[in-house]
Amino acid sequence: MKKAFAVVMLAVLLTVTACSNQGESKKQAGVKELTMWSMETRSRDTIEQSIKEFNDTHPDIRLTAEFFEDEALKTKMKVAIAGNQLPDIITYWSGETFDTLVSTNMLGDITDKLAQDAEFKDNVLPGGLDTFTYEDKTYAIPVLFSGVSLWYNKEIFAENGLTPPATYDELLSVVDQLNAKDITPITIAGKERWPMLHWFSYLAQRVGGTEPFEKAKNGEADFTQDSFVQAGEMLRELAIDRKGFVNGFLGLDYAAAESLFVNERAAMYLQGEWAMEAFLNDEFAEKVGFVPFPAVDGGQGSINVYQGGFGVGMAISSKADQDAAYTAIRFLSSPEQRKEIYEGANISPMKNPGLDDSKMHPLAYEYDKSISDNLEGFFGYYDQTLDARRADQFLDLMGAIVGQSSNDVKEELAKIK
Incomplete structure (x- = not known):
């Protein structure tokens, strides 16, 4: 009985050690773990496919996401703000809560990274980045126009x-x-x-x-x-x-x-x-x-x-690995990754979203084009x-x-x- 017990304990010890070594090996490999919260539940399948592609093409970063209905995310955010425990990346509405995140230094400043990413920055519709800019510093990339x-x-x-x-x-x-x-x-x-x-x-x-x-x-x-x-x-x-x-x-x-x-x-x-x-x-x-x-x-x-505007942006926590997190939101917010979303019941915040009107419902295309052609301004x-x-x-x-x-x-x- 004692020998059997010793054998079992040895097996357990070896398993724990192996798991620990795997963890150490992963840390040594420099894999950066990122978490994301999103309220885009309607587009979850598309976004999850983008995350899979991101993880497959960025072996040094691993991104996981949770999706919440509107009110559930608002509640979760109140708790996160109170405890200063934001996820690395968050897709959230512009407005008072976003203002609070900026004023309490809970979000990362992406101004310089966007400046070095001129082609992408210049493709955002006028007013898009301004919505998430405070005292000349930008804190999010718009992902939807409403x-x-x-x-x-x-x-x-x-x-x-x-x-x-x-x-x-x-x-x-x-x-x-x-x-x-x-x-x-x-x-x-x-x-x-x-x-x-x-x-x-x-x-x-x-x-x-x-x-x-x-x-x-x-x-x-x-x-x-x-x-x-x-x-x-x-x-x-x-x-x-x-x-x-x-x-x-x-x-x-x-x-x-x-x-x-x-x-x-x-x-x-x-x-x-x-x-x-x-x-x-x-x-x-x-x-x-x-x-x-x-x-x-x-x-x-x-x-x-129009009432609406660039009401949703993708931002990163000030506590996140800034380079890894920006790499992730830049990938996820690109026209290529969100093309399928914008070809449905959504409006792209990009000048050149790369939409294929042959894949769009005529009503969705007509609505998108009408706003793009006639928009003079918006209010929240x-x-x-x-x-x-x-x-x-x-x-x-x-x-x-x-x-x-x-x-x-x-x-x-x-x-x-």
């Missing part, structure tokens, strides 16, 4: 003699005509709150341009400026007085709201390019058209300024651009405006501080 548009059912419009609205007055007229025929004008996920914020922020921009928001965001003014008050009153008129939104919209979640449009039970739907994911592979896509958010008569905001999502407190206050504001007609819009806006 633009919110008004999608509409071409068949419903044609059958009812309607023209896609170019102005807000025209939109209200379309709403009235659809209601008169018992057709739901607009579907929206009121339960989620942020889709209603799309309507409010677009109205505010079309009325007053982007300057009022920039002043309020920076504390130079508050949100009781005329453009915000007018936007709230216009939204209330649309939702309550004109019954523009689907009945019961305040209890509708994203999937239910999307389903109403896809199943042709609503004529219009205000969403970003990601909405195409729900219908690109369906015959319904042939019935879908889009227009920019309508202009407001007498307003200062251009119809070709309020709930991502503002600090967390004011973002939540704005989301709550939406229910207060469209849920109770007795609430004073200006008084509600004054609560955002």
